[in-house]
Each structure stands twice: as structure tokens, then as C-alpha cells.
Amino acid sequence: MPQTILITGGCGFIGSNFIRMLIENEPDIHIINLDTLTYAGHKESLAGVMDDARHTFVHGDICDEDLVADLLKKHHVQGIINFAAESHVDRSISGPKPFIDTNIVGATNLLEQGLRAGIQRFMQVSTDEVYGSLGDEGLFTEDSALEPNSPYSASKTAADHLARAYFKTFGLDTVITRCSNNLGPYQFPEKLIPLMVTNARQDKPLPVYGDGLNVRDWIDVLDHCRGIWAAYSRGRAGEIYNIGASNERTNLQVVTAILDQLGKPHSLISFVEDRPGHDRRYAIDPTKANTELDWHAQYTFEASLERTIKWYQENQDWVRAVTREG
Numbered sequence: 001m002p003q004t005i006l007i008t009g010g011c012g013f014i015g016s017n018f019i020r021m022l023i024e025n026e027p028d029i030h031i032i033n034l035d036t037l038t039y040a041g042h043k044e045s046l047a048g049v050m051d052d053a054r055h056t057f058v059h060g061d062i063c064d065e066d067l068v069a070d071l072l073k074k075h076h077v078q079g080i081i082n083f084a085a086e087s088h089v090d091r092s093i094s095g096p097k098p099f100i101d102t103n104i105v106g107a108t109n110l111l112e113q114g115l116r117a118g119i120q121r122f123m124q125v126s127t128d129e130v131y132g133s134l135g136d137e138g139l140f141t142e143d144s145a146l147e148p149n150s151p152y153s154a155s156k157t158a159a160d161h162l163a164r165a166y167f168k169t170f171g172l173d174t175v176i177t178r179c180s181n182n183l184g185p186y187q188f189p190e191k192l193i194p195l196m197v198t199n200a201r202q203d204k205p206l207p208v209y210g211d212g213l214n215v216r217d218w219i220d221v222l223d224h225c226r227g228i229w230a231a232y233s234r235g236r237a238g239e240i241y242n243i244g245a246s247n248e249r250t251n252l253q254v255v256t257a258i259l260d261q262l263g264k265p266h267s268l269i270s271f272v273e274d275r276p277g278h279d280r281r282y283a284i285d286p287t288k289a290n291t292e293l294d295w296h297a298q299y300t301f302e303a304s305l306e307r308t309i310k311w312y313q314e315n316q317d318w319v320r321a322v323t324r325e326g
């Protein structure tokens with residue numbers, strides 16, 4: 001059945017991959033893409049898709065009440081999927097306010113305008129960082145306590161709570177997904193994998209925080225996008241779904257794998273002072289998504305890393321363009 005979805009942050013890393021997936025696989029979906037084009041959002045990430053008849057780009061801010069209300073009404077939007085977020089932990093430490101504005105105030109505006117417009121579903125795309133840090137064992141489940149340790153993760157936690165409150169208090173159909181670390185094309189080059197690939201190609205030092213033994217659970221961005229769509233399409237109202245691929249790696253393992261694939265020496269690794277509040281380990285239990293949504297990750301970490309490195313090698317024009325803009 002044809003439907004129109006407002007996708008916020010659609011020119012960012014995960015949002016652009018998600019829009020590309022819908023355009024390729026869902027012919028009955030029309031997309032309204034609202035993005036303010038910050039340093040991490042770029043039209044170049046939707047090259048070849050921006051002018052598709054099923055995609056309408058709107059340059060604007062999710063905090064703008066009148067704009068969001070007008071878009072929902074004008075385009076008869078049935079659902080909202082919220083990717084829009086300030087997402088870099090280091091930036092949240094040096095300046096938390098933009099994270100409060102976008103991740104909390106903006107999300108609240110989307111929820112409120114969605115409620116007033118009578119949308120059918122609101123999807124909050126969240127992160128495993130809301131759970132805080134794990135010990136050496138165990139996995140985050142949807143019932144794990146929320147213990148954010150950075151301004152970024154605290155702001156995402158607040159948005160999750162607000163989505164739940166709009167479901168419980170006002171009856172708005174909301175679904176939350178929480179995902180582990182993503183890798184893939186179109187990620188802004190300040191994040192770990194694209195930064196390390198870019199530096200290694202230029203024989204520059206690869207900065208690794210602390211001892212490099214912080215553990216992250218990696219997932220290919222396309223697997224994540226399929227998980228989001230499964231949750232939006234088939235998830236139960238008011239529910240949370242963890243999206244993960246069970247690919248735990250230390251940061252040091254990730255960096256050395258990149259160097260090995262590029263044929264670069266491990267001597268390029270440069271250990272730097274650890275970031276404040278650096279979570280030691282994340283790991284996702286995706287059982288609920290596997291069983292309720294019939295969603296399963298398809299990429300191994302090795303296959304995903306190989307395709308990601310190849311993409312950055314072949315798309316240096318994109319890297320240079322977004323780096324200049326950023």
C-alpha cells in the first residue's frame with residue numbers, strides 16, 4: 001500500500017543508507033527527507049537518489065514546529081522515522097548544547113507534531129550507548145538499565161524516554177530501535193573506521209584511545225537499515241528492539257584489521273589519552289528482533305569491513321567533499 005514517511009536526518013550516515021535501501025526495494029514508499037545539513041549531513045550522500053520521484057528533500061530543522069507541522073499536513077505523512085541526531089561523543093563532551101537541542105528538543109517536537117497530525121507510527125532510531133558500559137560478560141537486552149555516560153548518550157536516552165511517554169500518556173504508536181556500532185559507506189570521516197582508513201591511506205598516525213581494548217559490537221549499516229524497516233513495518237507498538245550482529249571487537253583489533261587489509265604497518269598506531277567517560281564494552285542481544293521481526297544480520301564483520309574499506313578507497317571525491325564542508 002502506498003504511504004508517505006517523513007525521514008529526518010536522511011542525508012546522514014545511516015539515514016542516507018536507509019533511503020537508498022527504500023528507493024531500491026520499496027516502490028510504494030514516498031520519502032520526505034528533512035535534514036538541516038550539519039557537518040555530518042551531505043546531499044552528496046544521496047547522489048543518484050536526490051532527484052528520484054519518490055524522494056522529496058527539505059532543508060530544515062526538526063526543532064522548527066511550523067515546518068514539521070506543515071510537512072506532515074501537506075504531504076499526508078503516515079509515519080516518522082527519526083534519524084536526526086548529533087551523534088559524536090567527543091563533540092558532546094566539548095559542547096553538549098547542540099545535542100540537547102537536536103536530540104531532545106527536536107525529538108519532542110517530532111513526537112508532538114506527529115501526535116497532532118495523527119500519524120500511524122513514530123520510529124525513534126536510538127543507540128546501545130543508552131545502556132552505559134558492560135563488564136567483561138553479558139549482553140544488553142531491551143530490559144537492561146539505562147545508564148548513559150556521555151552527554152550524547154544521555155540526550156538519546158531522554159529521547160527514548162519521551163517516545164515511551166508519548167506512547168503511554170497519549171497513545172501515539174511509537175517503536176524504538178537500539179543498535180550497536182555501524183560500519184559502511186557514507187559515514188563522516190571523524191568516526192573510527194573511516195578516520196582510520198583515511199589516515200592509513202595517507203600514512204598518517206592512527207589515534208587509538210587509551211589501551212585500545214574498549215570493545216564495540218559492530219554491524220553493517222545495511223543490516224541495521226533492514227532491522228529498522230522490519231521494526232517499523234512489523235514491530236509491536238510501544239516496544240523496543242535491539243539490533244545487533246554479535247561482532248564484538250576491541251578498537252585495537254579493528255584498527256589492526258584495517259592496516260592489514262591496506263597493507264600498512266602497525267607502527268602507524270598512536271595511542272592517545274583516553275576520552276572522559278569512555279564506556280569499556282558494548283554488546284547487543286538481538287534475540288527479540290530475531291524472533292519477533294524475523295530479522296537476522298547477513299554480513300560478517302570481515303565481509304563488512306572489506307566492503308567498507310573498498311568503498312572509501314573508491315570514493316575519495318566524496319571524502320574530500322564532505323571533509324571540506326565539515
